[in-house]
Every structure is written in structure tokens, then in C-alpha cells.
Amino acid sequence: MKKIVILGVGTAGTMVANHLNKVMDRNQWDITVVDQDPVHYYQAGYIFVPFGLANEKRLVKPKIKYIPDSVKMIQSSIELIDAPNNKVHLANKSVLDYDYLIISTGADIHPEETPGLAEHEWGKSIHSFYTFQSSVDLRQAIKDFQGGRIVVNVVENPIKCPVAPMEFLMLADAYFTKKGLRDRVELIYATPLSGAFTKPIAAKRIGDMLDRKNIIVEPDFYIERADPDAKKIVSYDEREIGYDLLVSIPLNKGADVIGKSGLGDELNFSPVNEHTFLSDKFDNIFVLGDASNAPTSKAGSVAHYAVDLFSENFKHYTEGKALEETFDGHTNCFIESGYGKGVLLDFNYEQEPLPGRFPIPGIGPFSLLQESFINHWGKLSFEWMYWNILMRGLKLPLAPTMSMAGKWPE
Amino acid sequence: MSIREIAGKTVDVNEEGFLTDSSQWTKEIAVELAKEEGIDPLTEGHWKVIDFARLTAGNGGASPTLRAITSGSGVSTKELFSLFPKGPAKKVAKIAGLGKPEGCV
Numbered sequence: 199m200k201k202i203v204i205l206g207v208g209t210a211g212t213m214v215a216n217h218l219n220k221v222m223d224r225n226q227w228d229i230t231v232v233d234q235d236p237v238h239y240y241q242a243g244y245i246f247v248p249f250g251l252a253n254e255k256r257l258v259k260p261k262i263k264y265i266p267d268s269v270k271m272i273q274s275s276i277e278l279i280d281a282p283n284n285k286v287h288l289a290n291k292s293v294l295d296y297d298y299l300i301i302s303t304g305a306d307i308h309p310e311e312t313p314g315l316a317e318h319e320w321g322k323s324i325h326s327f328y329t330f331q332s333s334v335d336l337r338q339a340i341k342d343f344q345g346g347r348i349v350v351n352v353v354e355n356p357i358k359c360p361v362a363p364m365e366f367l368m369l370a371d372a373y374f375t376k377k378g379l380r381d382r383v384e385l386i387y388a389t390p391l392s393g394a395f396t397k398p399i400a401a402k403r404i405g406d407m408l409d410r411k412n413i414i415v416e417p418d419f420y421i422e423r424a425d426p427d428a429k430k431i432v433s434y435d436e437r438e439i440g441y442d443l444l445v446s447i448p449l450n451k452g453a454d455v456i457g458k459s460g461l462g463d464e465l466n467f468s469p470v471n472e473h474t475f476l477s478d479k480f481d482n483i484f485v486l487g488d489a490s491n492a493p494t495s496k497a498g499s500v501a502h503y504a505v506d507l508f509s510e511n512f513k514h515y516t517e518g519k520a521l522e523e524t525f526d527g528h529t530n531c532f533i534e535s536g537y538g539k540g541v542l543l544d545f546n547y548e549q550e551p552l553p554g555r556f557p558i559p560g561i562g563p564f565s566l567l568q569e570s571f572i573n574h575w576g577k578l579s580f581e582w583m584y585w586n587i588l589m590r591g592l593k594l595p596l597a598p599t600m601s602m603a604g605k606w607p608e
Numbered sequence: 609m610s611i612r613e614i615a616g617k618t619v620d621v622n623e624e625g626f627l628t629d630s631s632q633w634t635k636e637i638a639v640e641l642a643k644e645e646g647i648d649p650l651t652e653g654h655w656k657v658i659d660f661a662r663l664t665a666g667n668g669g670a671s672p673t674l675r676a677i678t679s680g681s682g683v684s685t686k687e688l689f690s691l692f693p694k695g696p697a698k699k700v701a702k703i704a705g706l707g708k709p710e711g712c713v
Contacts, residue, residue: 354675360711390674392698396710398623418695420674422685434689449675464679493670495712529712543713551713 199228200516203286203296205276206453207233209241209588210487210501211302212264216591217509219266222516229268230294232286234275236261239330240584241358242498242577245365245534247333248340249373256581257330264589276303279459281480298482298516301468303456305358305488305496307332309448312353314424316448323429324444327366328358339443340373345382346442351431352389353421356467357450358488358496361543363387364394364408365534366445371411372536385412388419388431388439397550399608403567404541411536450496452489467491472547473523475508484512492527494547499531502588506598528600530556532577540573542566546600552607557596559604566605615640626701626708630669633662633705641703645692650703653691657683661704671701671709 202218204211215231222229238261246252265271272294277287279299286294307328309316315324327333348370350363357363367385374380387394387408394408394415395401408415422434430440452466461468461479468485469478472492477483486504488496507524515521527547532540542564543551555562563572587594609628612621615636620628625644627633638658642650650658660681664672674697678685692699697709 355673355709355711361713390697391709391711392695395713396708397713400713418698420685420689420697434685435694464676465673531712533713545712 200226200297201295202227202229202298202300203294204229204231204300204302205233205279205286206301206303206487206489207231207261207265207271208238208302208304208487209498210304210489210505211300212238212261212589213501213505213591214300214302214486214508215265215269216589217505218512219269220591221509221513224268228270230270230272231265232272232274232276232288232294233261234273234289236273238264238589240581242584243581244327244330244333245362245369248327248336248366249369250337250341251369254330254334259585264585266591276453276455279455279461281459281461281483284482296482298484298512299480301456301461301477301483301485301489302487303453303489305450305452305467307448308451309446311449311451312421312423312446314426315446317426319426319429323442324424324426324446326446326448327362328447328450336445340370343374343379343383343443345379347384347386347440348443348445349386349388349431349439349441350445350447351419351421351439352391352447353449354390356465356496357447359531360495361531361533363389363445363447367408367413368411368536369534371413384414386414386416386439386441388416388421390420391417393417399553400543400551400567402608403553404569407535407541407569450488456489461485463491471521471523472527473525474511474521475504475525476521484508494527495529495531497529497531498584498588500527500529502594503528503598506593524599526599528598532573532580534574534577535569538574539569539571540577541569542573542576544600544605549600549602552605554605556604559601622708624708627705630662630665630705630707637705638703641705645699645703647692647699647703651691653683653687654703656681657688657691657700658704661700661706665704665706669705669707671697671704671706673697673709 240257243257275289325336374383395405456462457466470490487501530544545551553567556564619632688696
């Protein structure tokens with residue numbers, strides 16, 4: 199038997215395990231998955247938790263439930279990937295051999311990389327919502343908040359779901375308005391980018407969205423440290439922003455084992471061909487999902503189309519055929535904008551988000567790059583599709599590569 | 609998209625004056641673009657950063673992140689901010705003829 203080992207079964211890894219279980223001849227191929235955490239999290243749901251809009255119990259399921267019976271699952275952390283010798287060393291001292299390795303170990307937040315964040319005020323006046331627990335903890339802080347300044351700060355890009363910080367602020371605007379407290383709450387977005395919207399057409403179309411909601415943007419803010427006692431964040435060019443509640447999106451990094459195994463860049467993201475996900479270093483290693491350095495958003499919505507195209511391509515590759523450079527960076531994602539509305543984006547590596555209708559050109563039902571109620575319902579119904587379609591390895595009836603049909607170029 | 613002449617060379621630029629084809633870049637263009645950003649002259653420290661950014665730019669001409677620059681070039685973040693004041697990520701990208709650091713929207 200030839201062996202495929204998949205490291206990490208979150209969004210990307212679970213989809214890969216299911217797809218490969220279907221396309222590979224299982225009489226010839228043995229598939230093993232490894233993950234240290236038995237719990238599968240629906241990360242796209244975290245954004246709703248701080249505002250009491252999601253029941254956190256629905257966001258967690260056992261990972262094993264989404265791994266096919268014929269795939270072996272090992273629960274262990276990974277010590278080292280010995281790529282030159284095609285071996286993976288696990289913390290439980292066992293060693294796995296592989297013919298092909300698929301790395302989908304994801305990305306995680308590292309507040310300890312910024313002085314002042316992960317100290318005595320973490321979980322008190324400094325919060326995040328990029329992990330399950332932090333989103334639950336933040337709910338209490340939001341509930342108790344009686345007025346003052348809330349600062350949302352992105353430490354550095356790339357981050358998982360780059361629109362989530364803006365969604366958080368827009369949902370906060372709606373939440374405090376409903377509570378009758380909005381006139382006592384100041385909302386600030388401190389971003390290292392040159393603005394909240396950096397793509398010209400999106401900036402023109404929806405660039406005033408934050409402004410209209412009285413959310414103040416502090417651009418080019420590159421945080422050096424937080425001062426947890428004085429309750430302020432300080433940038434490298436010595437700008438200071440005081441806060442009553444800091445919602446931090448800490449530095450995102452790939453798994454430590456990627457760096458330790460010599461497979462990562464300075465943030466432990468693993469360099470790959472952005473169209474095939476083949477590792478730059480080893481011709482029998484692929485890196486999917488947030489773990490790679492592909493120049494796109496770190497989000498399940500990217501992993502979804504990438505994995506749709508990957509499995510057949512991978513199969514052909516194992517048969518000695520050349521990899522086809524099929525993935526174009528296609529992504530679509532919803533931005534929650536509050537008051538039961540949302541915006542839908544559809545884009546790829548080359549094409550910035552454009553206005554239009556999706557998925558049926560001219561009809562929709564979703565509107566691209568503009569707010570609508572149905573976009574919001576799309577985001578809510580996606581939770582069901584995630585667990586019942588995507589994580590089962592089934593395909594949505596949507597083209598995995600981007601189409602210009604239905605888009606209105608400027 | 610438009611065309612402009614910098615340092616005797618015709619290049620393609622976007623609305624914000626970033627080169628859209630990084631292969632059209634020359635050192636002379638960097639000197640002129642730096643002047644427009646208020647940086648004159650380009651010192652050895654500036655070139656260390658610019659050369660590093662050019663060397664590590666992605667296939668699509670994407671500029672490296674500040675962390676990639678500081679960990680790879682040996683220039684500290686503080687130094688980077690004094691060399692390229694107010695938004696070094698954007699200024700390095702512009703002077704090095706690379707794409708502006710962007711979000712997805």
C-alpha cells in the first residue's frame with residue numbers, strides 16, 4: 199500500500215481527507231490523518247459570538263465525525279516533519295512514513311509576539327475573537343461594556359479573514375445602537391494598511407460604509423506595544439491610541455512544527471506554487487489552507503475552491519502526469535454589515551472584487567459589492583452547508599474558478 | 609491605469625502611482641520615486657531594504673511584509689520607520705516598484 203498522510207484536519211484537511219477518500223483507489227492507497235485537537239471549530243461563526251448572535255455549541259463538533267471510516271485518524275501533536283526521509287515524527291513517539299504528505303496545519307494567533315498584549319490584562323481589557331474561547335470571553339466584556347472607546351487593532355497581515363475586523367466593528371455599531379448606548383461608545387479601527395478598503399473599486403463602492411456608521415479608521419498603524427496599565431496601544435512611529443476595550447487581532451503564524459522542520463517562511467507559512475499548492479521544496483508535499491504562503495486571504499472560503507480543484511489534480515500527479523495550474527485564487531465571502539445585512543465579495547488572484555450578481559449572472563440572488571438582506575441570509579445558511587456539504591467532501595454547484603459573467607467591470 | 613515617464617523611462621502605473629509591472633523598474637526610477645515620497649537621497653540603509661524587497665517579492669510582484677523585511681534584511685522595525693517615515697510598508701513597495709500592500713477588499 200502506498201501512503202498519504204494529512205497533517206491537520208480543520209477546514210482544509212477535512213475536505214481533503216473526504217475528497218481523496220473518494221477519488222483515490224483505496225485498495226492501493228492508505229490515508230492517515232493526524233490532529234492534536236479532537237474538536238472541529240466552525241471558525242466563520244466566531245464573529246457572531248461576542249454579540250450573542252450565535253450559540254457557541256453549534257460551532258463545535260467532534261473531528262472524527264467528519265473523517266471517513268476508512269481513513270485512519272491519530273490524535274497527537276506533531277514533533278517534526280523529516281521531509282528528506284519522508285517521515286513524520288509524532289509526540290506519541292510513533293513515526294509515520296508517507297509517499298505523499300499534505301500539510302493543512304492552519305494558522306493561529308500569537309498575542310505573545312506583541313509586548314503588552316498577552317499579559318495581566320489579557321481577557322480583561324484586552325480581548326480577541328479569533329479563537330473559540332476568546333470569542334466567548336469577549337461576549338461577556340461586550341455585555342458589560344457601558345460606554346467608552348473600543349479599539350480594534352490588526353497587528354500585522356496576513357490574518358485569517360481580513361474582513362472580520364470590519365465586520366466586528368459594524369456588528370458592534372448595530373449592537374450598541376440597539377442597546378441605546380451608541381452615543382456613549384466610540385469605535386476605532388487601527389489597521390497597518392493604508393485604509394479599511396485598499397482595492398480601488400471596493401473603496402469607491404462601499405468605502406464609506408464605516409464612515410456612515412461613525413467608525414473611525416486609523417490607517418498605517420503598525421503596533422509596537424500595548425501598555426496594559428495605561429490602556430493604550432503605541433505604534434512604531436509613536437502614535438498612541440487609548441482604549442477602554444482593546445479587541446486585538448494578534449500576529450497570525452503557521453504551526454511551529456512547520457518552522458522547526460525547515461518548511462516555513464518567517465511566519466511559519468510554507469512556500470508553495472499558488473496554483474497547485476505543491477511545496478517549493480519537496481515534490482511529494484502539498485500545503486493547503488491557511489498553512490501555505492499563497493498570496494490570498496487565509497479563510498475557509500479560499501480553502502473550499504482550492505480543495506475542490508486539488509483532489510483530481512493530485513490523483514493525476516500520483517499517476518505520473520504533470521500538475522495542472524488550475525487554482526486561480528477564487529474566493530467568495532460575505533461581510534456582515536449589521537442590521538441583518540451583508541455584502542458579498544467574489545474575486546481571485548488577479549481580479550479585485552467587482553459589483554454584480556452571483557451566482558446567476560444578472561439575477562443573483564446575491565448582490566456583489568453592495569449591501570443586501572439576502573447576503574446576510576447567505577452567510578447564515580452557510581453554516582449548514584459547511585457541516586453538511588463541504589465537510590462531507592461534497593461539492594456546491596458553483597464553479598471553482600472565478601467567472602466574469604454577472605460582474606460589472608468599471 | 610496610466611502611463612508616465614520617470615527617469616527617462618516610460619512605465620505603467622496605477623491610480624496611486626505604483627508601478628504595475630515590476631520588471632519596468634530601474635534604480636534611477638527608485639531615486640525619483642523616493643524624492644516624490646520626500647526621501648532624498650537614498651542611502652545605503654535604504655538600498656539594503658529596497659534590494660531585499662525586490663529579491664523576495666512574490667511572483668506576482670507582491671511586496672514583502674514588514675516582518676519579512678526586518679527578519680530577512682537585518683534592519684530593525686524602528687530603523688525601517690526612520691528610513692521610510694509614515695507607512696514604510698507602502699513606501700518601500702512604491703519605491704521598489706512593487707504592488708501596494710493590500711487587503712482582499
